[in-house]
Amino acid sequence: MIEKALLKERFVKWVLIAFALSSLLFLFLIFIFILAEGLPLFLKVGVGNIIGGFKWAPTRGSFGIFPMIVSSFLVTIGALAIGAPMGLSCAIYLSEYSGKKTQMLLKPALELLAGIPSVVYGFLGVIYIVPLVRNYLGGSGFSLLSTSIILGVMILPTIISISFDALISVPKTYREGSFAMGATKWQTIYKVILPSAKSGILASFILGMGRAIGETMAVIMIAGNALKIPGSILDPLRTLTGNIALELSYASGDHRLGLFSTGVVLMVIIMILNYIANFGIKRKIAK
């Protein structure tokens, strides 16, 4: 009887270890299969001709994705320019100005923004933002600006919830000390709270960037998908994610491999961003 129970305990433990290892296995599979499809073309065409190449004509042997790399960074910076100030000030409002009740109501409500699917954001962008840009600023409206606006809104939940956590974890004694010195609320926020929460806020920006650069469906609906580096904020552009999503369903042969090479570049960028964000968060906790 006891032996049977012990056997069962041991069995359960091994099953759980196997389950825990599955995440690592999946990560490994994702890496291996995207690399296995994406790397051969780097060797065949040359790393420089892909990463530094300007021309994307995959059916005629040109696999340059430099304009898309630049475009991906441009929309990400654009999204951050809109989402970061809005998100951070919203987080400051929630942690420093609003009452407990407002906080309890607003925080989950804002997190619901994250639940709205990206296709819906893209659709609303096409219907409302694109015509607005076209009519008042010119161009086709499918542009860097429109994409940045929509992505800026889409990364708000990430920025708000992570920088809110950073702000709220600043010890109460810091605030009290500052008030005791006769500082006003804004002086306290600006000189004491923000500097203490700096790394968490930075991490929220970087995770927001990761979300923006990985966003696909909303982007292909509003970016215009043109194959060149945009010359102004009103020009259309194509991102790395957009390139994959637009062509994967019909690509074959080297063309398909080219899309996996695009995926490899995207994966490397995301990994670097996540590493920086995690490093920032760890430092905050260590402090």
Add this chain to the structure above:
Amino acid sequence: MRRINPRFIDKIVQIVFNMQAFFTVSILIVIVAIIFIKGFPYVNPEFIFASPEDMGRHGGIFPSIAGTIQLALLSILFATPLGVGTAIFLTEYTRESTFTKLIRFGVESLAGIPSILYGLFGFIFFVIKLKMGWSLLAGVLTITIMILPTIIRTSEEAIRSVPRQLRIVSYSLSATKWETIKKVVLPAAAPGILTGIMLSIGRAVGETAAVIFTMGSSLRLPLSIMDSGRTMAVHFYILAREGISMEKAYGTALVLVLSILSINVLAYYVMHRAISKYS
């Protein structure tokens, strides 16, 4: 130069932050309001229970609703045991070590991968290499991996918040570790785990990029796991992008957003009740 009174600045700043928060909340309200107002006229029983005709120009969206439910529930079926099992292992069976750090690294990395890369992986691995073709099964397996980190994180948090005393009492009654977990820890952590499951369902329902390249976009109702099908999100995307029908697109968007919002609101409600129970 005259110094501006700091108290005056303080007042201005407060007004600015209030306005800013109000603005951000109004964006949310406007988005939801547009979808409701524009979509409401087109949603009726026929729209929900009829099949689409002429690529979705007429008729309803029933197959895509069914496809969405199939995809979400089957993914949860696979991801829940894997995710909760991982969480149990991380909280109950080990101390912090290189091994747990490695697993945590795996989970964090999976959480950071954008959905298009899941689509790319699911396409090459499940659809092509394992020869599943565009099918419900390929979609389910891809989404399972994608939602796994959410389930692991929320379950871990829920299991950690179960008071130690409960475990000690159970051990003192000579229960084994697994009995304690099964009969004491898991029931106490159930609401938190449920929250994670519901948030994951919400994510599966709203996902497009990872689904469209694995499950495909067949308009027919998938009758077996090897059939292709489309979810509401994919259907909505195709309607909107190819300009097939604005009316049907708005209607689909309303059903889609309403389902996700209600699932998420329910998830927060369950979480809130669970938190107030222990504090």
